[in-house]
Amino acid sequence: xxxxxxxxxxxKLYPGVTALDDVSLSFExxxxxxxxxxxxxxxxxxxxxxxxxxxxxxxxxxVNGKSFDHLTPxxxxxxxxxxxxxxxxxxxxxxxxxxVCLGNKLGHRFYKDKKQMNAETSKVLEELxxxxxPNTMVSSLSTGQQQMVEIAKSMIKNCRVLIMDEPTASxxxxxTENLLKMVGTLKEKGVTILYISHRLEEVFQISDRISVxxxxxxxxxxxxxxxxxxxxIKLMVGRDIGDEYPKRDTKPEDxxxxxxxxxxxxxxxxxxxxxxxxxxxxxxxxxxxxRTEMAKMVYGYLKKxxxxxxxxxxxxxxxxxSEAIANGIGLIPEDRKREGAFLEYxxxxxxxxxxxxxxxxxxxxxxxxxxxIVDRYIKELSIATPSAQQLVRNLSGGNQQKVVVAKTLxxxxxxLIMDEPTRGIDVGAKQEIYNLxxxxxxxxxxxxxxxxxxxxxxxxxxxxxxxxxxEITGFVDRENFEQNHIMALASxxxxxx
Amino acid sequence: MKKINFDEVFKKYMAWIILLVVLILFSFTKNFLxxxxxxNILSQNSYAIICxxxxxxxxxxxxxxxxxxxxxSLCSVIAxxxxxxxxxxxxxxxxxxxxxxxxxSMLNNFLSExxxxxxxxITVATMSVFQGLSYVIxxxxxxxxxxxxxxxxxQANIGKIPLPVFIMFFLLIVCSILMxxxxxxxxxxxxxxNSEAANLAGINVKKMRYIISALAGALIAISAIILTARLGSxxxxxxxxxxxxxxxxxxxxxxxxxxxxxxxTSVFAGVLIISILTNGMxxxxxxxxxxxxxxxxxxxxxxxIDVYNLNRRQVVRKSAx
Numbered sequence: 090x091x092x093x094x095x096x097x098x099x100x101k102l103y104p105g106v107t108a109l110d111d112v113s114l115s116f117e118x119x120x121x122x123x124x125x126x127x128x129x130x131x132x133x134x135x136x137x138x139x140x141x142x143x144x145x146x147x148x149x150x151x152v153n154g155k156s157f158d159h160l161t162p163x164x165x166x167x168x169x170x171x172x173x174x175x176x177x178x179x180x181x182x183x184x185x186x187x188x189v190c191l192g193n194k195l196g197h198r199f200y201k202d203k204k205q206m207n208a209e210t211s212k213v214l215e216e217l218x219x220x221x222x223p224n225t226m227v228s229s230l231s232t233g234q235q236q237m238v239e240i241a242k243s244m245i246k247n248c249r250v251l252i253m254d255e256p257t258a259s260x261x262x263x264x265t266e267n268l269l270k271m272v273g274t275l276k277e278k279g280v281t282i283l284y285i286s287h288r289l290e291e292v293f294q295i296s297d298r299i300s301v302x303x304x305x306x307x308x309x310x311x312x313x314x315x316x317x318x319x320x321x322i323k324l325m326v327g328r329d330i331g332d333e334y335p336k337r338d339t340k341p342e343d344x345x346x347x348x349x350x351x352x353x354x355x356x357x358x359x360x361x362x363x364x365x366x367x368x369x370x371x372x373x374x375x376x377x378x379x380r381t382e383m384a385k386m387v388y389g390y391l392k393k394x395x396x397x398x399x400x401x402x403x404x405x406x407x408x409x410x411s412e413a414i415a416n417g418i419g420l421i422p423e424d425r426k427r428e429g430a431f432l433e434y435x436x437x438x439x440x441x442x443x444x445x446x447x448x449x450x451x452x453x454x455x456x457x458x459x460x461x462i463v464d465r466y467i468k469e470l471s472i473a474t475p476s477a478q479q480l481v482r483n484l485s486g487g488n489q490q491k492v493v494v495a496k497t498l499x500x501x502x503x504x505l506i507m508d509e510p511t512r513g514i515d516v517g518a519k520q521e522i523y524n525l526x527x528x529x530x531x532x533x534x535x536x537x538x539x540x541x542x543x544x545x546x547x548x549x550x551x552x553x554x555x556x557x558x559x560e561i562t563g564f565v566d567r568e569n570f571e572q573n574h575i576m577a578l579a580s581x582x583x584x585x586x
Numbered sequence: 587m588k589k590i591n592f593d594e595v596f597k598k599y600m601a602w603i604i605l606l607v608v609l610i611l612f613s614f615t616k617n618f619l620x621x622x623x624x625x626n627i628l629s630q631n632s633y634a635i636i637c638x639x640x641x642x643x644x645x646x647x648x649x650x651x652x653x654x655x656x657x658x659s660l661c662s663v664i665a666x667x668x669x670x671x672x673x674x675x676x677x678x679x680x681x682x683x684x685x686x687x688x689x690x691s692m693l694n695n696f697l698s699e700x701x702x703x704x705x706x707x708i709t710v711a712t713m714s715v716f717q718g719l720s721y722v723i724x725x726x727x728x729x730x731x732x733x734x735x736x737x738x739x740x741q742a743n744i745g746k747i748p749l750p751v752f753i754m755f756f757l758l759i760v761c762s763i764l765m766x767x768x769x770x771x772x773x774x775x776x777x778x779x780n781s782e783a784a785n786l787a788g789i790n791v792k793k794m795r796y797i798i799s800a801l802a803g804a805l806i807a808i809s810a811i812i813l814t815a816r817l818g819s820x821x822x823x824x825x826x827x828x829x830x831x832x833x834x835x836x837x838x839x840x841x842x843x844x845x846x847x848x849x850x851t852s853v854f855a856g857v858l859i860i861s862i863l864t865n866g867m868x869x870x871x872x873x874x875x876x877x878x879x880x881x882x883x884x885x886x887x888x889x890x891i892d893v894y895n896l897n898r899r900q901v902v903r904k905s906a907x
Contacts, residue, residue: 390786411788420786428786431779433846442776443787445769452768496787 093118093281094139094170094250099148101134108134109145110305116250121272121282123292126302126325127515128486132285135302136252139283140172141165152250171243172252177235179227186210186223189241213241218274233264240271251275252283257291258513261376262541269295287515289318290544301325326517334548335520337527341368341551345402346535347418347504352396355382357559360396364504364535369526371550372539374579379559380539381423384506388420389413400504414443419502421494423509423539429493430481437463437477439492444499466495470525487518494525503534510538511545523549543572557581597895601839601855608862615869625747631861632750633813635854638832639761640805642853644705645836646765647798648778648845653709654806654832656716657690658825661810663720666729666820669736676735680811687807688800690716695799699792720822728821732814740815750812757805762850774798778845830881835860837888842896860884
């Protein structure tokens with residue numbers, strides 16, 4: 090085994106920002122090498138440099154003994170480097186084989202030889218252990234399958250170094266398992282994998298070595314076997330953050346603030362649960378188990394077939410979100426960028442938008458009141474920004490999420506439904522969100538937290554309610570938290586009654 | 587201390603800066619900056635500015651309507667039929683016409699909601715329907731003989747200033763306040779910025795779209811009434827083409843085709859830029875067909891500026907990462 094890819098003194102400057110600061114790294118043939126760091130650490134810039142999407146200001150890239158001062162996408166792929174970006178580069182309206190062979194000259198120059206394309210594609214797919222018909226339209230594949238097609242696309246070009254940027258970010262648990270297996274298969278074939286991920290669990294599961302980056306600088310490369318989560322987090326954040334899941338001193342009260350009885354609709358069947366004052370009720374389940382649908386029905390965003398919702402002990406008829414908000418129910422949606430934030434607008438526009446009608450005299454907005462509220466929430470949630478006029482687009486993921494939370498809190502909601510509140514934000518920001526949840530609960534608010542990260546659920550919840558295919562398969566109390574037990578429930582294996 | 591960002595300032599006041607440049611250029615023309623000529627330009631273009639205010643509401647909410655000119659055409663012809671052929675007095679004629687404008691605009695919204703496609707595509711179809719209807723009910727002849735009361739809307743003066751100019755400024759102020767000082771305005775921006783997030787934020791997006799459509803329809807109808815009253819006759823040709831002036835002026839005013847930003851006062855400046863250039867081209871004796879070419883090029887420039895602003899913002903974002 091030798092060094093297949095080496096980066097020396099790579100520096101990339103953007104106006105006002107040093108995205109990569111004199112980074113040197115080397116990758117051995119056939120290893121799974123994870124690159125970790127918080128958002129803005131320079132991971133994406135680094136892989137774009139290797140993929141040829143950007144040109145570094147300084148430094149050399151050595152692939153297989155050949156040195157370059159920069160690469161282009163073509164050059165990169167000719168030298169056996171394949172990149173799977175977070176956004177797939179697939180043409181949805183073409184078949185799997187057409188996508189796999191795209192840009193890869195097969196057969197005749199001017200017309201495509203479908204037979205040959207299918208044969209070559211099948212061969213690669215088989216090698217990777219995938220069962221996809223090469224004639225299938227890409228648009229009809231699941232996200233996980235599309236990713237497989239992306240991998241096949243790289244492999245058909247005999248790629249020796251495969252870079253994956255947060256490959257599991259949008260995959261379900263089963264698909265993630267599949268992908269991790271595939272990484273193993275590729276490794277056996279001697280392919281070097283550069284694996285970028287926020288998820289500590291999977292990094293520890295599959296990687297041989299882990300390189301940590303922070304603020305555009307290379308920090309350290311660790312051997313996975315000889316390190317711990319705590320050490321890794323410390324290196325990424327730059328300080329010891331203590332417990333990953335901060336302790337909470339408060340206990341839930343007996344008072345029920347939200348009760349859902351016999352809720353049906355959007356694929357959900359007979360959902361019944363109670364949320365207590367000061368409680369964090371975790372909602373576990375696989376992607377597509379009907380958790381988000383439940384949340385959006387309670388919130389009045391999706392239509393329910395039947396079912397009763399009691400807020401603060403009274404039966405409420407909630408048909409649209411504004412009625413939920415009026416009853417103190419707030420939803421922090423799953424997709425921050427699409428459903429939560431108004432990215433193109435300033436922070437001081439976003440925070441008051443949900444309560445601006447209430448803060449108006451007739452039609453006219455009370456500017457003074459609004460400014461007070463904006464200042465209060467920026468301070469309370471410690472949103473890191475140079476000014477309240479900053480566009481939300483320009484904030485980090487964690488701060489964007491805080492703005493979205495602030496927007497809902499400003500309505501004075503005390504029943505908060507948080508759908509994947511820490512998705513796509515880095516370790517330090519995650520902890521701030523956890524602290525915030527603890528503070529809210531201490532103030533007597535109640536949180537329904539949907540999450541796909543089992544450890545987060547177990548670390549934060551007082552109770553966990555488990556969904557499987559639109560049904561609740563069980564409730565687990567804190568004392569009985571055990572990953573395998575909850576996973577079993579989430580896979581449809583019910584508790585022995 | 588707050589740093590002055592020249593890019594931001596330019597973007598915010600782009601329309602006013604361009605207007606100033608155009609004014610300076612034309613100030614060398616004889617009599618251009620005279621009181622009479624300025625009043626004349628304002629009065630001639632009041633209807634276009636009012637119409638643009640309506641279209642601006644739609645565009646700020648992220649929608650584009652191509653049928654505006656034909657809504658005006660229908661409103662003009664209907665006003666003619668009501669006032670001239672049926673002898674209905676000015677005030678009821680005006681009120682009914684406004685209601686019809688609102689209905690036509692809301693119809694576009696209804697169809698867009700029903701067929702789940704954006705308003706732009708719907709109006710490609712409805713503009714043809716409205717055009718046909720307008721020709722059919724007017725039998726494609728011009729309707730003359732409006733009552734004096736009706737004509738006064740377009741032709742009366744208060745002091746030395748024509749009534750349409752007053753109406754235009756009044757509506758401009760109302761719309762501007764509506765957008766900048768009320769929660770309704772914030773909701774319009776919310777729709778244009780991210781309608782999905784607006785919905786989840788508890789804004790009744792469906793209802794808002796109807797209200798915005800109605801408001802736009804009313805302004806479009808008022809624009810048609812003023813134009814008809816000024817001309818003293820109604821014809822199916824009255825109105826079409828205004829949507830072009832409006833969209834170009836709005837883009838020059840810094841409102842994006844993707845919705846969600848801009849100010850009403852900039853729309854005023856944007857439309858004036860086109861009016862003055864048109865006025866200038868006429869004075870220079872440029873053939874009408876050449877004017878079409880010139881207007882198209884101005885529109886392309888306006889689109890170019892819009893796209894440039896969008897891209898620049900993305901570059902800024904990238905470097906901030």
